[in-house]
Amino acid sequence: MADIHVEEFYKDVAIALVQLYSTFPRRINVFVEDIAGPDEPDEFGLHSKRHMACFGALLWLAEEGLLRYVDTIRQEALDQAVLTRHAFIRLSAPAPVSLTQEFGIPDEKSAEALPRSIQEDLSTHIHLVRTALRSGNSARISQVMRATFFADRSND
Incomplete structure (x- = not known):
């Protein structure tokens, strides 16, 4: 059995890729909350580990050349994301x-x-x-x- 964080990673990237494929070639905002579920930052404004893992998975997709985006919206979304040709x-x-x-x-x-x-x-x-x-x-x-x-x- 894989580590739970790896299984969550696969699910997060699967959801993100399906969202992006369904709207290709239109650019969309990809919200972490739509993928990982609602998150309430703590009293210091920090997101949960689950939220940050999902956000990290989205950034990883970009780093690996599977998507492009214009900017991040805090740690809550990717702004104007689209699949790359490769993806x-x-x-x-x-x-x-x-x-x-x-x-x-x-x-x-x-x-x-x-x-x-x-x-x-x-x-x-x-x-x-x-x-x-x-x-x-x-x-x-x-x-x-x-x-x-x-x-x-x-x-x-």
Whole structure:
């Protein structure tokens, strides 16, 4: 079992990437509270460790070239964030067949009745990320995010 902070990291970045993909190429503000839940700063104005971990995950996505943003809004949001070309291509790319089968996504033979565009959409990394988030299963979210981060980079 992974450390809880790593599982929270995978969930936070999955939610952020889905938000950004859903609005691509429009720039949006990405609020930590929308990802990690409400947070009340303490009497000194400091956020909780959970809030700061989520904020750190958003900054990490930018440092790793998966998103761009104009500025931070205190430690509460990224202002005018958008996916990078690299992230958009990665999320739109087909996921490994072994992973899609594990998630019950029909393979080409069993999905022949579906239009080709639907077949292609069902096999993408972003579809798997959304499916894993809907399941609420931390292990599945972690597995999909690892596959997305470590996917074959020859297409990038």
